Amino acid sequence: MRLLNTTTLKLTEFTRDVPPYAILSHTWGDEEVTFQEIGLPERHKKKGFRKIRWCCQQAKRDTLEWAWVDTCCIDKTSSAELSEAINSMYNWYREAQVCYVYLEDVPDLDADLDPGLDSDADDESEAALRWDDRFRPARWFTRGWCLQELIAPGAVEFYSAGWREIGTKLSLCERISKITGIPSNVLLDPDSALEGCCLAQRMSWASARKTSRVEDEAYCLLGIFGVHMPLLYGEGERAFYRLQEEIIRQTEDYSFLLWSEVPPDDRWLAPGHYFRDSVDMVG
Known part of the structure; x- marks a missing residue:
């Protein structure tokens, strides 16, 4: 398993004794930074580099030295490595200290749209409806790979287009369950609930x-x-x-x-x- 150093952005391979790490969940777009490109000086010119940098900066704030991002931590030119990675990926997300979900098509939310804020019932209900109008249509909820990236990790944090925190899997559990059809107990305790x-x-x-x-x-x-x-x-x-x-x-x-x-x-x-x-x- 290769991990990205959150300070130097250099890759290191770990075969055992994998250190604590953050992991990124996102939807692929144009100009992603690949394994072959992550070490190049011009990597910052590609659109996909921004979310890698944000992920590493957030991981550093969370006192994590390492991060994993699928675009640049897997050498997809190697069929053997790709096969191993895909068969291991659920466990990689499950074992991460935290999973950051980057929703690049969800605009940054104003403070009054944050469903976690204390407010009276009417204000909170209105804010939640306005907030759902932005959160629910996210492309991330329609992609196949993102299903395991939602279920497997214990701690999941959602970020909007400008890397502003929207909430966590715990705080947004009810809404996510309605969007995905996945029961809340599976979202919060997959290790025991998934078997049921x-x-x-x-x-x-x-x-x-x-x-x-x-x-x-x-x-x-x-x-x-x-x-x-x-x-x-x-x-x-x-x-x-x-x-x-x-x-x-x-x-x-x-x-x-x-x-x-x-x-x-x-x-x-x-x-x-x-x-x-x-x-x-x-x-």
């Missing part, structure tokens, strides 16, 4: 989320189901069927048959979006 959620429930949380590559619809869920499997980019939808095959080798949870419609070609396994309404059938 059937396969169909967990599939439903991801059913409306998107990934840039078809195969990642399956690969981004490995940690949610506690499975490992080799990555085969180019296999298309077959990746999602392989994921289900790996899951049912480990459990007799037949809720994976709760589809919202009949799968194509009379298959007994279904694509991910077929689980969108399955949570309503559980019970």
Whole structure:
């Protein structure tokens, strides 16, 4: 596991005795700083460098010497390293001291929109509605990889476009649960609560989320189901069927048959979006 020094912004690889670190969750955009570019002097010219710098500055304020950012801490030109990273990523987020969620499409919020402020009920209700208008549409809530990045870490802090803190997973739990459909107990205590959620429930949380590559619809869920499997980019939808095959080798949870419609070609396994309404059938 490579970590970024929050002072020097230099990478160091740790094979064991990994030090405490912060981790960044974000949506990818234009001009991300890659592993090959993080050590170059012109890195600051790329748009993606700003959130790396903000993440490291916040980690330093939180007295953390190290940080992990997926854009620059993984050498994605190595298929072996990428496979190891994806199969380990849920645990990397779970073991982080804190996860910073950067919502670059959420404008900075005025103090009176902060749902944590003390105010009378009417003012707080009005502020919450105005605040949700900005928070709820965040692209981060629609991306497949961000699902495990929300669930796995114990401490999660949300930041707006100008790196202003919006709140934490604890303070925003009720709102996040409404947006994502994930029960509050899973958000706050995934280590114990996740096991109590059937396969169909967990599939439903991801059913409306998107990934840039078809195969990642399956690969981004490995940690949610506690499975490992080799990555085969180019296999298309077959990746999602392989994921289900790996899951049912480990459990007799037949809720994976709760589809919202009949799968194509009379298959007994279904694509991910077929689980969108399955949570309503559980019970």
